[in-house]
Amino acid sequence: MATTRSSRPTVYDVADRAGVSIATVSRVLRRPETVSPGATRRVLDAVRDLGYVPSGSARGLAARRSGAIGVAFPAFDDVAEIDPVPLSDVPATMRLDPAEAAEPVTNLYMGEVTRGVELEAWRHGLFATVAVARGERRDAALEDLAGRVDGLVVLAGTTPPEVLVRVARSTPVVVVASPRGEDPLDHVRTANGPGMRALVEHLLDHHGLRDVAFVGGVADVPDDLERFAGFGEALASRGLPVPAAPLLRGDFTEERGRALARGLVDAGRVPEALVCSNDQTALGVVDVLQRAGVRVPGDVVVTGFDGIDAAGRSRPRLTTVHQPMAELGRVAVDVLLRRLADPAAPLEDRVLPVQVLLRESCGCLRA
Structure with missing residues (x-):
C-alpha cells in the first residue's frame, strides 16, 4: 500500500537520495552544465522520485542567494479611487460607455521598465519580484523586499535616498531615472x-x-x-x-x-x-x-x-x-549583476540616449 508523506521533501532529502551535497543539488537545478552528467542524472532522478519542488531559497544555497531581483516603484494611483464592482446574478450585462468616461491611470512607463528587468533577469536564470511602495509603510515595504532578493532596482522617488543608502549596506541597489549625486549607489537614466x-x-x-x-x-x-x-x-x-x-x-x-x-x-x-x-x-x-x-x-x-x-x-x-524604457530595466539588471559580482567596483551612472x-x-x- 502506498504511503502518504508526512512532510514536503527538502533539498536535503534529494541530496541524501542522490548521494551528493546540497551544493551539488543547487548547481544541478540552476547551472547543470557545471555538474558531471552522472551526478546530474542522479539528482534529477531523486527530484522526480521524491516529487521535490525546489524553492527559491534551496536553489540559491550554493551561491547564498535567492535567485530573485526586486523591482520597486512608487504608487501612481490611489486605492480609494478603485470602485468596487457590483455583483449581479446576470452573467453578462450591458451599458453605454462614453469615451469621456475612460480615464486610465496606469503608469505605462513603469510597465515597460519592469518588462526590461524581468526579461534580463530571465536571461540570467533569475526572476523578478515587483513591489509598489505605497502610503505610510513604503519604507518598510522596501526594506522587507530587500531581505528577500539578491538586489534591488528602484525607481527614483520611491523612497527617500537615505533609506536606499541604508538598504544598500546589505542589498545592492540600482536607482533608475535619477542622476547620481553624493549617494554611494549605481544609477541608470536617460538623456x-x-x-x-x-x-x-x-x-x-x-x-x-x-x-x-x-x-x-x-x-x-x-x-x-x-x-x-x-x-x-x-x-x-x-x-x-x-x-x-x-x-x-x-x-x-x-x-x-x-x-x-x-x-x-x-x-x-x-x-x-x-x-x-x-x-x-x-x-x-x-x-x-x-x-x-x-x-x-x-x-x-x-x-x-x-x-x-x-x-x-x-x-x-x-x-x-x-526613451528606451525597457532598455532602462535591462541595463539596470546588468549594472546590478556587475555589482553583485564585484561589490568594490567603481559606482556607475549610465545615461541612455533618446530620440x-x-x-x-x-x-x-x-x-
Whole structure:
C-alpha cells in the first residue's frame, strides 16, 4: 500500500537520495552544465522520485542567494479611487460607455521598465519580484523586499535616498531615472535634459512658436526636473524668458492631464504650445482640447515625453521624445549583476540616449 508523506521533501532529502551535497543539488537545478552528467542524472532522478519542488531559497544555497531581483516603484494611483464592482446574478450585462468616461491611470512607463528587468533577469536564470511602495509603510515595504532578493532596482522617488543608502549596506541597489549625486549607489537614466531641449528648440526654430508652456509632473521627481531644465535651456538659447516653474503641474497620469486641460479651456487661455513632461499627461490634454473644439496642432501644439505605444496610435499622433524604457530595466539588471559580482567596483551612472519623434501633434506631418 502506498504511503502518504508526512512532510514536503527538502533539498536535503534529494541530496541524501542522490548521494551528493546540497551544493551539488543547487548547481544541478540552476547551472547543470557545471555538474558531471552522472551526478546530474542522479539528482534529477531523486527530484522526480521524491516529487521535490525546489524553492527559491534551496536553489540559491550554493551561491547564498535567492535567485530573485526586486523591482520597486512608487504608487501612481490611489486605492480609494478603485470602485468596487457590483455583483449581479446576470452573467453578462450591458451599458453605454462614453469615451469621456475612460480615464486610465496606469503608469505605462513603469510597465515597460519592469518588462526590461524581468526579461534580463530571465536571461540570467533569475526572476523578478515587483513591489509598489505605497502610503505610510513604503519604507518598510522596501526594506522587507530587500531581505528577500539578491538586489534591488528602484525607481527614483520611491523612497527617500537615505533609506536606499541604508538598504544598500546589505542589498545592492540600482536607482533608475535619477542622476547620481553624493549617494554611494549605481544609477541608470536617460538623456532627459538634452532630449527635451532638442524638442523645444525644434518648436521654436521650425514652427516659430514663442508662447510655449511646460506642463510638469510630480514635483521634485528627477526626470521631471531634468526635462524642465532642458525646456528652460532651449528658451534661454533663443533669448526667450525662462519661467521659474512649470505653468501647470500634474502627476504623470492621463486623468490629471485631462483635468489640467479643462482648467485651461475654462480660463480661455491656451498657449501656442503645451510641452508636457510625459506622454500620458499629453494624451489627456489633447483629448480634452479636441473635445472643446481646440484644434491640435491647428490652434495649439502639444508634445510629450517617453514614447509609449499609445502616443503613436493617438489622433493626432503625439510628437514626443522616445526613451528606451525597457532598455532602462535591462541595463539596470546588468549594472546590478556587475555589482553583485564585484561589490568594490567603481559606482556607475549610465545615461541612455533618446530620440525626438516628430509627428502630427506639432504640425510636422499631415494629420
